[in-house]
Amino acid sequence: MNFEISRTEDFNTINWSGGTSTQLYIYPAKSDYQQRDFAFRLSTATVEVEKSDFTSLPGVSRKIMILDGAIEIIHKNRYSKKLGKFDTDSFEGVWKTSSIGKCIDFNLMTRGTAKGEITALSIEKKQIVNLPLEKETDFLIGYIFSGEISLTINQKIHQLQQGNLLVITQFGSANLQLTGSRDSEVILSKITI
Secondary structure, eight states: EOOOOOOOOGEEEEETTEEEEEEEEEEEOOOGGGOOOOOOEEEEEEEEHHHHHEEEOOTEEEEEEEEOEEEEEEETTTTEEOOOOTTTEEETTTTTTTEEEEEEEEEEEEEETOOEEEEEEEEEOOOOEEEEEEETOEEEEEEEEEEEEEEEEEEEEEEEETTTTEEEEESSSSSHHHHHHHSEEEEEEEOOO
């Protein structure tokens, strides 16, 4: 099993017309979001204006999850949907998409054969959660949105705090044990390439 832990200071945050965007992870590591040559990308964003338009991203499939706040996401000539905390929506980057409302969101972008799912996991203080590691998943990534958890890998305990990112690869079939050091919220991404 391979794993890496990234901390808040490792991430790059940029400004956009409606707020900020923080890239948490991009694969392959040498890919460039601006060049659109990635297989997948994870990021968070703040939406600080009441109405915003999403960047057109042809060839990119998107999944968005609201972490804080609420929005109405509008896909022109398709559908609109109200999203609150931990609600998700999946859509194509080529769609003309806008939103009304302010929020912090979590984004998974995939291209080519890459596919992924995002889910939220609430862990109470002292609660133990066992996560199965499925061999058909290439990446299991956990983003600590709030709180603090400990995880045991190879008999060694690692503390993960708010804003940390855990990336696990090459795990075969095994279980991962997470324990809440405090009440915590973790966003899990499972990605296949």
